[in-house]
Amino acid sequence: MAESVFRRFSQQITLIGAVVLFVLPLLGIPPTTYLTLTLAGLAMGMLLFLVASGVSIIFGLMDVLNFAHGSLFAWGAYVGFTVFSLLMPWVEADSLALNLAVFLVAMVTAMITVALLGILLERVIVRRVYGNHLFQILITFGATIVLVELIRVFWGPNDEVMRVPLTFRGNWDILDVIVYRYRVICIIIGLLVYGGLLLILKKTKLGTIVRAGVEDRDMVQAMGHNIYLLFTGVFAVGAALAALGGLAMSLFSLQVYPDMGGTYLLFAFIVVIIGGLGSVTGSLVGALIVGLTYNYVAYLVPWAAAGVNILIMIIILLIRPTGLFPAGE
Amino acid sequence: MSEAILAVSGVHTFIGQHHILQGISFEARADAVTVLLGRNGAGKSTTLKTTIGLLPAARGKIVYRGKEIQDCKPYEIAREGIGFIPEHMGIFAGLTVEENMRVAMLSEDADTHRRLERTLDMFADLRKFWRAKAGILSGGQKQMLSIARAIVNKTSLLLIDEPSKGLAPIIVDVLIDAINQIKERSVVILVEQNFYMASSVGDYFFILDDGMVVHSGEMPALIQDEALQSRYLGISKIS
Ligand SMILES: Nc1ncnc2c1ncn2[C@@H]1O[C@H](COP(=O)(O)OP(=O)(O)OP(=O)(O)O)[C@@H](O)[C@H]1O
Ligand SMILES: [Mg+2]
Numbered sequence: 001m002a003e004s005v006f007r008r009f010s011q012q013i014t015l016i017g018a019v020v021l022f023v024l025p026l027l028g029i030p031p032t033t034y035l036t037l038t039l040a041g042l043a044m045g046m047l048l049f050l051v052a053s054g055v056s057i058i059f060g061l062m063d064v065l066n067f068a069h070g071s072l073f074a075w076g077a078y079v080g081f082t083v084f085s086l087l088m089p090w091v092e093a094d095s096l097a098l099n100l101a102v103f104l105v106a107m108v109t110a111m112i113t114v115a116l117l118g119i120l121l122e123r124v125i126v127r128r129v130y131g132n133h134l135f136q137i138l139i140t141f142g143a144t145i146v147l148v149e150l151i152r153v154f155w156g157p158n159d160e161v162m163r164v165p166l167t168f169r170g171n172w173d174i175l176d177v178i179v180y181r182y183r184v185i186c187i188i189i190g191l192l193v194y195g196g197l198l199l200i201l202k203k204t205k206l207g208t209i210v211r212a213g214v215e216d217r218d219m220v221q222a223m224g225h226n227i228y229l230l231f232t233g234v235f236a237v238g239a240a241l242a243a244l245g246g247l248a249m250s251l252f253s254l255q256v257y258p259d260m261g262g263t264y265l266l267f268a269f270i271v272v273i274i275g276g277l278g279s280v281t282g283s284l285v286g287a288l289i290v291g292l293t294y295n296y297v298a299y300l301v302p303w304a305a306a307g308v309n310i311l312i313m314i315i316i317l318l319i320r321p322t323g324l325f326p327a328g329e
Numbered sequence: 330m331s332e333a334i335l336a337v338s339g340v341h342t343f344i345g346q347h348h349i350l351q352g353i354s355f356e357a358r359a360d361a362v363t364v365l366l367g368r369n370g371a372g373k374s375t376t377l378k379t380t381i382g383l384l385p386a387a388r389g390k391i392v393y394r395g396k397e398i399q400d401c402k403p404y405e406i407a408r409e410g411i412g413f414i415p416e417h418m419g420i421f422a423g424l425t426v427e428e429n430m431r432v433a434m435l436s437e438d439a440d441t442h443r444r445l446e447r448t449l450d451m452f453a454d455l456r457k458f459w460r461a462k463a464g465i466l467s468g469g470q471k472q473m474l475s476i477a478r479a480i481v482n483k484t485s486l487l488l489i490d491e492p493s494k495g496l497a498p499i500i501v502d503v504l505i506d507a508i509n510q511i512k513e514r515s516v517v518i519l520v521e522q523n524f525y526m527a528s529s530v531g532d533y534f535f536i537l538d539d540g541m542v543v544h545s546g547e548m549p550a551l552i553q554d555e556a557l558q559s560r561y562l563g564i565s566k567i568s
């Protein structure tokens with residue numbers, strides 16, 4: 001009974017929920033601070049989106065719970081850190097061109113390295129446990145331990161300071177609203193990735209096959225498509241996005257540390273569950289919800305910031321057990 | 330007697346711990362429609378899924394046009410020219426009709442596009458809903474889409490699993506028409522519970538029970554044999 005009421009009014013409830021989430025905080029937060037927090041939330045949401053979209057598509061298409069995704073995220077951050085260290089003069093140069101160049105070099109290097117790592121992971125480990133969630137959790141968890149230990153071996157066990165390229169630092173002050181430059185960059189990156197993914201998924205034949213596979217793997221195989229090649233490709237893309245997320249997050253939090261993947265993986269799973277498994281748009285919306293509420297609540301009730309997203313997740317699961325944007329709808 | 334395009338011999342299939350197919354054997358002739366019959370749970374769908382490779386054959390041989398395919402992957406088997414129309418149609422509900430067809434088309438060559446046009450002429454509804462999400466189609470339209478996806482490629486064998494399931498009699502007649510057209514170009518193996526449909530299109534039949542073939546022969550003989558029908562198919566004069 002209660003469930004059917006939820007379902008019938010799920011759109012209205014979602015709308016009311018959105019109003020509560022995004023407008024109500026205005027009662028307790030001064031408008032300019034609210035806008036700053038909103039930007040921070042959007043930036044954090046975009047970074048979570050980069051991690052969550054990979055988790056979501058990999059689960060949607062391959063039915064694989066990849067707990068190693070967090071360590072791929074950390075690897076992306078560390079590879080980026082190495083590139084930054086090697087090209088430190090470009091990082092510290094007061095030149096937008098050089099700053100952008102070092103960021104792009106770090107981004108491409110991190111994404112390619114981690115994509116290769118992802119391919120290795122899929123071929124050697126994940127492929128053996130298709131169809132068995134328990135084994136997937138255990139084995140990808142094992143892979144995480146190995147990957148994190150390798151970080152300690154290669155880069156050492158300590159936190160390292162990540163230096164933001166000079167022209168990305170600081171903020172603009174627009175009508176008393178503090179707008180951090182790097183956060184704007186994060187938002188732009190997130191939007192570009194989202195647009196790119198949508199374009200590939202909706203407009204290319206390969207993307208269409210991936211979406212079909214998210215709905216029905218067996219059918220896609222029986223239609224003559226090599227699903228394993230598709231799995232490897234999607235795993236590589238997911239890994240590359242995790243790497244980008246890791247790099248961008250390390251510049252956001254100004255540090256890298258071996259265990260950094262774990263924290264964000266938890267957020268990513270919450271995002272994916274809120275958004276609906278297998279949906280890129282779901283990941284984006286879920287990530288923005290998580291990013292924004294985290295920032296509002298951290299300002300209003302700091303001790304509740306971590307828990308509130310789990311609460312939202314539970315509420316959304318009650319209203320729509322399949323998440324906000326389930327694949328195939 | 331003409332060559333068998335598909336010969337299944339002594340095939341065993343397990344689903345988890347369950348021993349479902351227990352040494353099934355049958356042949357499909359290249360110039361005829363073969364119908365697999367049998368009551369619910371007899372193993373008909375499992376037989377088709379094993380043939381296309383979605384379920385592994387634990388033992389036995391499946392020979393398609395002289396080549397053993399029992400150890401091939403589903404996509405390899407499909408690319409050999411076997412089309413599969415599953416029991417639940419396997420429609421991609423979140424994709425448009427057009428996208429469903431695009432996923433199905435293994436090539437973009439002129440032949441494939443010609444087949445696409447011909448298929449859409451056969452199922453005019455698909456053209457009407459071309460840009461609509463396949464999820465909104467009616468049951469009959471979904472079945473048409475499922476068949477259309479399979480015949481848009483150059484196939485020499487089609488495996489069709491209970492196309493009439495849950496459809497109104499008038500739609501069943503449309504499907505019978507369609508299958509009668511399709512069989513001119515491709516061999517058809519049809520799983521059917523609807524005896525009207527089975528007898529309208531079938532030339533040869535195999536009756537399955539508990540994962541084995543228990544009877545086979547020519548369709549006209551089965552149409553005559555009411556005792557056999559009621560024993561294995563649960564068809565009787567009263568119902
Ligand atoms: N995933 C599964 N796990 C366990 N048993 C299964 C599974 N799928 C099918 N079976 C069993 O295998 C047997 C054969 O199933 P199958 O679907 O091939 O029958 P069928 O002849 O197609 O029946 P129907 O006419 O109802 O479609 C049945 O007893 C069924 O319960
Ligand atoms: Mg069946």
